[in-house]
Amino acid sequence: MKPITLKDIAKALDLSPSTVSRAMKDNPAISLQTRERVQAYAAKHKYKPNTLAMQLRTNRVNTIGVIVPEIVHYFFSTVLAGIQDEAEKKNYNLLFCLSNEDYEREVKSVETLLDARVCGILASQSKSTRTFDHFQEIIDNKVHLVFFDRICTGINTDKVVVDDYAGAFNAVEYLISTGCKRIAFLGATPWLPIANNRRMGYEDALRKHRLPVEKELSQVCDTVDLAKVVIPQMLALDPPPDAFFCINDEVAAYCIQIAKSNGFNVPEDVSVCGFTNSYLTEVTYPKLTSVDQHGYRMGEVAARLLINRIEGRETKPGIVSRLIKTKLVVRESTK
Amino acid sequence: MKPITLKDIAKALDLSPSTVSRAMKDNPAISLQTRERVQAYAAKHKYKPNTLAMQLRTNRVNTIGVIVPEIVHYFFSTVLAGIQDEAEKKNYNLLFCLSNEDYEREVKSVETLLDARVCGILASQSKSTRTFDHFQEIIDNKVHLVFFDRICTGINTDKVVVDDYAGAFNAVEYLISTGCKRIAFLGATPWLPIANNRRMGYEDALRKHRLPVEKELSQVCDTVDLAKVVIPQMLALDPPPDAFFCINDEVAAYCIQIAKSNGFNVPEDVSVCGFTNSYLTEVTYPKLTSVDQHGYRMGEVAARLLINRIEGRETKPGIVSRLIKTKLVVRESTK
DNA sequence: TCCTTTAAGGTAATCGGTTTCATACGCGTC
DNA sequence: GACGCGTATGAAACCGATTACCTTAAAGGA
Known part of the structure; x- marks a missing residue:
């Protein structure tokens, strides 16, 4: 019983x-x-017209591909929600790929999407990616490409990023304004621009207020497993830090736990500030101060930019770079 | 510069x-x-063969559609991760739709997916869905359909569900075993089978241990906003509950907060148990006891079932129903 | 020498629509 | 009655690949 066709x-x-x-x-x-x-x-x-037939004729599919490194992740899931809402509004379908922070799988995802002849791709780089030929191939195939959040500096294309520098700068400056003087930075691998920008924001805020930038207070610590090792080490320093500025909310939430179980009061002895403003912030005790990245908005903006490119409505020549502003949400984990 | 074709x-x-x-x-x-x-x-x-042309010829696309009610949601994002991993392994692409708990949008998503001529659909019903014609249409179009988690009882098709009844029963029995006698249930709208099954597990556990099943201790409270209203009311009862069994981790996490701010110690005065075992469980204070739903596994199982159906490898006649076992993870919010 | 076989490749139909270019017919007009 | 025009419809090409069915030429056998 095949579906009825126009010829029927x-x-x-x-x-x-x-x-x-x-x-x-x-x-x-x-x-x-x-x-x-x-x-x-x-x-x-x-009767339902066969989309495939029409797409073949017009050589146009109304599908855009998305590659995210992780999905069980507050920020990326909010971005995806923003993308999906915007795409749906503009009548585009979403082909969803997950790289799982794995370079090989990211490459495979790109191939999958090009194979499916999507008309555009939204991508956020995996942490393990070091070479960019696969992204270049997207452009070589005349498929539009917009990076979001974890942009790829080796590729010249549109991007949407969080204003990580300002986010970090403002957060650290706020910590300083509450009297903190030895602020630790729990960062991520330095080849991710987002991590680098935050570290620079962190350092510049210290410098502006004539506080020393100390190597031992700035470490890679972007997972829970690392947190269990790094944070106790830092708390054992003499003198210990009086604040932690963390690369994400999970590390920050753990930081609160670890600090408390090591006899430090939060925020009296140490302040803790996260980044993302996920739902974790409301359930830690004390509630977590965090920098809101506006992930949903980023998804919307990225999708809109891509669709404008696809439809030739983005007139600005050269590459377009959109900055999503951050906002510090002060709760109880900081003085 | 059009891409090169075979004719070229x-x-x-x-x-x-x-x-x-x-x-x-x-x-x-x-x-x-x-x-x-x-x-x-x-x-x-x-040269890249034009997938559209081949798909048109074979009238087969290697794409399956997914409809989830929410994505900024620990459980659903883990399910999606499981689906994606399994689909990728079997060389299927994923077309992603978000209903946002909205009936109209769910209907539209179904249409989108049927239009795209996906070869199968994985769906979890939105909370506001009351009629099922759109799901029936999937089947009428000879497209395979597998429900997961929030199944649709009005439609006769394959499904994968969490063993909510046993999950709730075991959790409540555990609470009783620690000495709790007035256990409250913070549930969800009764037309969701998952909520109903948990309520039944809850009630049966009480009955088994000859504890009274009281109306006032069982209420709909599945969002943070409701929690702010419902939980203080319950705590004001005389006598107050000595335990809360919650429909999800967010409500449970809030429950801890609210209980503490109302002068109750957790777990000494009230125990709190969540459902999902999300990353919230590790950052509440005290850490949250919760029922693990194994979302990733559910995604895998659902995708595998669907793909087996598509490829005609699921030989079992009639509808197939898979049960994902739950597991109570005891932490510090229960005695 | 003639016929068969086989290697190597071409022709054309097909999938399900869209679109350009005819065609057929009726009616009014000079 | 030849011409023009508008209306309603059909024929065929096309999108890009696949495939059933031919064609051609050379080789091999009797």
Whole structure:
């Protein structure tokens, strides 16, 4: 029982396929009588035009591909929600790929998406990616590419990023304003621009207020496993830090736990500030101060930019770079 | 600059399209010499077969659609990760739709996916869905459908569910075993089977241990906003509950906060147990006891079931129902 | 020498629509 | 009655690949 085609309708009503095609689109060249006859028959038999056939003819698919490194992740899931909402509004479908922070899989995802002939790709780089040929291939194939958040500095294309520098700068400056003087930075691998920018924001804020930038207070610590090792080490320093500025909320939440179990009061002895402003912030004790990255908005902006490119509505020449502003949300984990 | 097609190659090498097609597939009817010539030319010009054309011909797409009610949501994002991993392994692409708990959008998503002619759909119902014609239409269109988690009882099709009843029963029995006698249930709208099953597990556990099932201790409270209203009311009862069994971790986490700010010690005065075992469990204070739903596994199982159906490998006749076992993870929020 | 076989490749139909370019007919007009 | 014009429809090409069915030429056998 194959689905009914336009030709089936033509045969059944003793018309030509072209007439049926036109009748379905209410072409005035077809008599009203015929149009109604065709449409009635089509409705009755649940005719559905074959998208594939149309796409083949126009050589255009209304699908955009998304590559994210992780999805069980507050920030990326909010971005995806923003992308999906915007895409749906503009009548684009979403082909979803997960790189799992794995370079090989990221490469495979790109191939999958190019194979599927998507008209554009939104991507956030995996942590393990060091070479960019696969991204270049997207551009070589004349497929539009917009990076979001974890952009790829080796590729010249549109991007949407969080204002990590300002986010970090403002957060650290706020910590300083509350009296903190030995602020630790729990960062991420330095080849991720987002981590680097935050570290620079952190350091510049210290420098602005004439506080020393100390190597031992700035470490890579972006996972829970690392946190269990790094944070106790830092707390054992003499003197210990009086604040932690963390690369994400999970590390920050753990930081609160670890600090408390090591006899430090939060925020009296140490302040803790996260980054993302996920739902974790409301359930830590004390509630977590964090920098909101506006992930949903980033998704919307990235999708809109990509779609504008696809539809030729983004007139600005050269590459476009959008900055999503951050906002420090002060709760109880800082003085 | 359109991408190179098979016909272009044929013209360039003065061959017919059929010869090129066969040469590309290493058909022995074509001389080795020609095969190599064609393949070399194709590689040099980055020829990519047009998937659309092949799909049109075979009338088969290797894409499955997913509809989730929410994505900024620990459980659903883990399920999606499981689905994606399994789909990728079996060489299927994922078309991603978000219903946002909205009936209209769910209907639209179904239409989108049927339009895209996916070969199967994985769906979890939105909370606001009351009628099921759109799901029936999937089946009427001979597209395979597997429900996961929030199944639709009005539709006769394969499903994968968490063993909510046993999960709730065991959790409540555990609470009783620690000495709790007035256990409250913070549930969800009763037309969701998952909520109903948990309530039944809750009530049966009480009955088994000859504890009264009280109306006032069982309420709909599945969002943070509701929690702010409902939990203080319950704590004001005389006597107050000595335990809360919550429909999800967010409500449970809030419950801890609210209990503490109302002067109750957790777990000494009230125990709190969540459902999902999300990353929230590690950052509440005290850490949250919760029922693990194994979302990732559910995603894998659902995707595998769907793909087996699509490929005709699921031989079992009638509808298949898979149960994902839960596991109570005891932490510090219970005695 | 003639016929058969086989290697190597070409022709054309097909998938399901869209679109350009005819065609057929009726009617009014000079 | 020849011409023009508008209306309603059909025929065929096309999108890009696959494939059933031919064609051609050379080799091999009797």
